[in-house]
Amino acid sequence: MSFKQGLIRARSHLIFLFGLLTAFLLVIWLEGITLQQTSNDKFTDLMETTHPQSSVEPRPLTAEEQAWAKTAWAYFKNNTMPETGLANSVDNYNSSTLWDTSSYLMAIISAHRLEMIGDTEFDSRIIIALKSLAELPLFDKQLPNKVYNTRTLAMVDYKNQVSKDGIGWSAIDIGRILVPFNVLVWNHPQHTRAVEKVLTNWEMDNMLREGSMFGAAVNDQGKTIYLQEGRLGYEEYAAKSFNLMGMDVSVALDYFSHLNLVDIYGVDIATDSRTPEQYQAHNYVVSEPYILDGIEFGWDRVSQELAWRVYQVQEKRFQDTGILTAVSEDNIDQAPYFVYNTVFTDGEAWNAITESGEDASDFKTISTKAVFGWHMLYGTDYTQRLMDKIADAHDPERGWYSGIYEVGDKPNKAITANTNGIVLETLAFRQSGKLLRVGR
Numbered sequence: 001m002s003f004k005q006g007l008i009r010a011r012s013h014l015i016f017l018f019g020l021l022t023a024f025l026l027v028i029w030l031e032g033i034t035l036q037q038t039s040n041d042k043f044t045d046l047m048e049t050t051h052p053q054s055s056v057e058p059r060p061l062t063a064e065e066q067a068w069a070k071t072a073w074a075y076f077k078n079n080t081m082p083e084t085g086l087a088n089s090v091d092n093y094n095s096s097t098l099w100d101t102s103s104y105l106m107a108i109i110s111a112h113r114l115e116m117i118g119d120t121e122f123d124s125r126i127i128i129a130l131k132s133l134a135e136l137p138l139f140d141k142q143l144p145n146k147v148y149n150t151r152t153l154a155m156v157d158y159k160n161q162v163s164k165d166g167i168g169w170s171a172i173d174i175g176r177i178l179v180p181f182n183v184l185v186w187n188h189p190q191h192t193r194a195v196e197k198v199l200t201n202w203e204m205d206n207m208l209r210e211g212s213m214f215g216a217a218v219n220d221q222g223k224t225i226y227l228q229e230g231r232l233g234y235e236e237y238a239a240k241s242f243n244l245m246g247m248d249v250s251v252a253l254d255y256f257s258h259l260n261l262v263d264i265y266g267v268d269i270a271t272d273s274r275t276p277e278q279y280q281a282h283n284y285v286v287s288e289p290y291i292l293d294g295i296e297f298g299w300d301r302v303s304q305e306l307a308w309r310v311y312q313v314q315e316k317r318f319q320d321t322g323i324l325t326a327v328s329e330d331n332i333d334q335a336p337y338f339v340y341n342t343v344f345t346d347g348e349a350w351n352a353i354t355e356s357g358e359d360a361s362d363f364k365t366i367s368t369k370a371v372f373g374w375h376m377l378y379g380t381d382y383t384q385r386l387m388d389k390i391a392d393a394h395d396p397e398r399g400w401y402s403g404i405y406e407v408g409d410k411p412n413k414a415i416t417a418n419t420n421g422i423v424l425e426t427l428a429f430r431q432s433g434k435l436l437r438v439g440r
Contacts, residue, residue, distance in 0.1 A: 056376065056377070056378065056379040056430070058429075058430065058431060058432050058433045059430070059431065060431060061114070061427060061430065061431050065427055065430065066114075067396075068400075068423065068427060069111070069114055069116060069423070069424055069427045070116070070396075071394050071395075071396050071399060071400060071420075071423075072107070072399060072400055072420040072421075072423040072424045072427075073107070073111050073116055073117075073420075073424065074396065074397055074398060074399050075091065075398065075399030075400070075415060075416075075417065075420035076104060076107050076108075076111075076417070076420065076421075078091070078092075078397075078398060078399075079091060079092070079417065080104075080125070081094065081150045081151050083151050083152075084128070084129075084132040084150060084151065084152075084153055085125060085127075085128030085129040085131070085132055086101060086104070086129060086132055086133075086148075086150045086153075087100070087101070087104035087107075087150065087417050088100075088150050088417065089150075089416060089417050089418070090331060090414065090415070090416050090417070091398060091399070091414075091415040091416070093160070094149055094150045094151045094160065095147055095148070095149060095150060095156060095160040096147070096148060096150050096417070097146060097147050097170070097173055098144055098146075098170065098173035098174060098176065098177045099170075099172075099173040099176050099177075099418065100416070100417040100418055100421075101129075101133070101177060101417075102173070102176040102177040102179060102180055102421075103417045103418045103420075103421030103422065104129070104417050104421060105126070105129060105177070105180035106179065106180050106183075106296075106421055106424070106425050106435070107417070107420065107421040107424045107425070108122060108125050108126060108129075109122075109180060109183055109184075109428075109435065110421075110424035110425050110427065110428035110435070111424060113428045113431070113432055113435075114424070114427060114428055114431060123190070123191075126184065126188070126191055126194075127191070127194065130191065130194040130195065130197070130198055131194070132153060133198045134194070134197045134198045134201060135153060136148060136153055136201075137153070137154070137155055137166075138166075138201065138202070139155065139165075139166035139167070139168060139169050139216060140165075140166070140216070140224060141203075142169075142202070142203040142206050143169040143174065143202050143203060143204075143206065143207060143216070144169055144173075144174065144202065145163070145166035145167060145168070145169065146158075146166075146167050146168055146169060146170050146173065147160070147167070149162070155167075165218075166218075167217070167218055168215060168216040168217040168218055168224070169207065169215060169216045170215050170229065171207045171208075171213035171214060171215045171229045171230065171238065172213070172215070172229055172230055172234055172235075172238045174202075174204075174207065174238075175213065175237070175238025175239065175240075175241050175242055176237075176238060176241070178241035178242060178244070178245055179241045179292075179296055179436065181195045181198070181199070181241075181245075182241055182244050182245070182436055182438075183435060183436050186436070186437060186438055187437055199245075204245075204247065208242070208247055208248060208249065210248075210251065211248050211249055211250040211251030211252060211253075212228050212230075212249070212251045212252050213228070213229050213230050213235070213238065213239065213242070213249060213252050214226045214227065214228055214229060215227055215229035227281070229281075230252055231258075231272040231274065231281060231282075231283040231284065232255065232258060232259060232270060232271065232272035232283065232285075233272075233284075233285065233286070233289035233290060233306070234284075234289045235252050236252065236253055236254075236255055236289075236293075236303065237289040237290075237292055237293050238252070239252035239253045240253070240293070240297055244438070255270070255302050255303070255306070258272050258273045258274050259271075259272070259273065260272065260273040262344055262349070264313050264316075264343065264344065264349045265313055265316040265317065265320060266316070267309050267312055267313040267316065268309065269285060269309055269310065269313055269343060269344055270285075270306045270309065271283060271285055271344050276346060276357065282340070282345055282346060282353070282355075282357060283345060283346070284329065284340045284342045284345045285310065285342055285343040285344040285345060286310075286327060286328045286329055286340065286341070286342050286343065286370075287310060287311070287314075287326065287327060287328040287343075287367065287369075287370040287373060287374065288328045288329065288369065288370065288373075288422075290303065290306060290307035290310050290311075291307070291369070291370065291373030291374065291377065291422070291426070292373075292422070292425075293307065294307060294373075294377050294429075294434075295373065295376070295377065295425055295426055295429040295434060295435060296425070296434060296435045296436050297434065297436055298433075298434040298436075307377075310343055311374050311377075311378060313343060314326060314327060314343065314374075315380075315382045317350065318382065323406060324366055324385065324386060324389050325366070326366050326367050326370035326371045326374060326386050326403075327341045327342055327343060327350075327364075327367060327370060328341065328367040328369060328370040329341065329342075330365060330367050330369075330402040330403055330412065330414070330416075330419070331402050331414040331416050331418075331419075332363050332365070332402065332412050332414055333402075333412055333413045333414045334363075336354045336358070336360060336363075337414075338354065338355060339352055339353070339354060339360040339363045339364075339365075340352065340353050340354070340355070340360075341360075341363075341364050341365055341367065350364075352364045362407055363405065363407075363412075364405070364406040364407070365402065365403035365404060365405050365406065365412050366386065366389060366390060366403050366404045366406065367402065367403045368390050368393055368400050368401060368402055368403045368419050368423065369402075369418065369419045369422040369423065369426075371383070371386040371387060371389075371390050371403075372387075372422065372423050372426040372427075373422065373426050374386070375387050375426075376426040376427065376429055376430045377426075377429075389404065390403070390404060393411050395415070398415055399415045399419070399420045400415070400419055400420055400423050401413050401414065401415060401419075402414040402415070402416060402419050
C-alpha cells in the first residue's frame with residue numbers, strides 16, 4: 001500500500017499517530033543497524049571519540065537574545081503574504097522553495113515556543129500556510145515544484161517566471177518540510193488533519209526507490225529526468241524526516257556507504273566519495289545540515305561526531321590564519337547571488353563555488369546562521385568571538401543579514417527566510433532543547 005493510500009485510509013488521529021509511533025520505533029532500529037556498521041575497520045577511529053550532544057544546557061533567553069529573536073521575527077512579519085500565508089524566501093521577493101517555506105514554518109513554531117506569539121497567531125499562521133500548501137499545483141501532478149510564487153501559488157522557475165509545467169521537484173526540500181509537519185503532528189495535534197490533507201495530494205512513493213531519494217528535473221529537450229539526490233550531511237538529514245513518516249530511506253540514512261575521510265588541519269572530515277564528474281552533483285561539506293540535525297532531531301551518535309569535526313576544523317582555520325570562519329551556503333547581495341562556502345568540496349578544502357561549480361572565492365562569508373547554530377550548540381570561546389563579530393549584522397526592522405564577507409569585512413546584506421528562520425530555531429533550541437519531540 002502506498003503512503004498516500006495509507007493516509008486516505010486513516011480514519012482518526014489515533015490511527016495516524018499510531019503509524020508515526022511505529023515509524024519512530026523503526027528509526028531506533030535503523031540507528032542500531034547504522035552503529036553496527038561502524039565496526040568496519042576503515043572507520044573504527046571515527047567513532048573512538050564521542051563528543052557530547054551539546055555542551056550547553058537549556059535556559060531562558062537573556063534580554064539580548066530576546067532582541068536577537070525579535071529581529072529575526074521581523075523578517076517574517078514583513079514577508080508573509082496575506083493572500084497565501086506563505087513567506088518570501090528573500091526580502092520583498094515573492095518566491096519561495098519548499099526549503100524556505102520549511103524555514104518559515106519552523107520560525108512560527110520557534111516564535112511560539114519563545115512566547116513571541118500566542119496560540120491564536122500560531123494557529124492562524126499554520127492554518128493558512130497548510131491550506132495553501134494543500135492547494136499547490138504539483139509537478140507532473142505528483143509532487144511540489146521546486147519553486148512557487150508566494151502571492152499566487154503559481155509554479156515558477158528560479159527567476160520567478162511562471163512555468164506552466166514546472167521545473168521538477170527536490171527530494172531534499174520535501175524532506176526538509178516534513179520536519180515541521182512532524183513537529184505539528186507530534187506536538188500540535190490540532191493540525192494533524194491539515195497536514196494529512198497536504199500529504200494526501202503528494203505521490204511520495206515516486207521519489208523513493210530502494211531506500212534512496214530521487215529528485216526530478218526537466219532537461220533541454222523538455223523531458224523529465226530522475227536523479228538520485230542527496231550527499232553526505234544533507235542526505236541523512238532529509239532522510240530522517242521521511243523515516244519518521246514510515247517510508248523506506250534505509251540507503252539514504254547510511255552515513256558510511258559513501259563516506260571518505262579527508263585530513264584538514266589534523267581533523268578527519270567526513271566527505272562524500274561520489275564525485276560531481278560521475279554523479280552530476282557537488283558534495284559540499286557545510287555547517288547547515290549538521291546544525292539543523294542537532295537542533296531539530298538531536299544528533300545520533302554518528303552525526304554528533306561528524307558535526308563536531310565540521311565545527312572543530314573551522315576553529316582550527318581561525319587559529320592558523322586569523323580568519324574568523326563559520327561556513328555554509330548563503331544568498332549574497334550581489335551576483336552570483338548564491339554561494340556554497342564550504343569546508344570541502346570538489347577535492348579542495350575551503351572551496352567556495354556557485355551551484356554550477358564556478359569559483360566564488362571573492363564571496364566567502366562568515367555565515368550568520370552557522371554562527372548562531374554553532375554558538376547555541378557548543379557555546380565555546382570561539383563561538384562567542386563569532387557572535388561578537390556578527391552582532392551588528394542586522395537591521396532591527398528587517399532581519400538578520402546573511403553574514404559578513406571575509407574580503408573587505410563588509411556585511412552581506414542579503415536578508416532571507418532561511419537565515420532568520422534558523423536564527424529563531426537556534427534560539428528556541430537554546431531555551432528548551434531540540435525542536436522535534438517525538439512521543440510527547
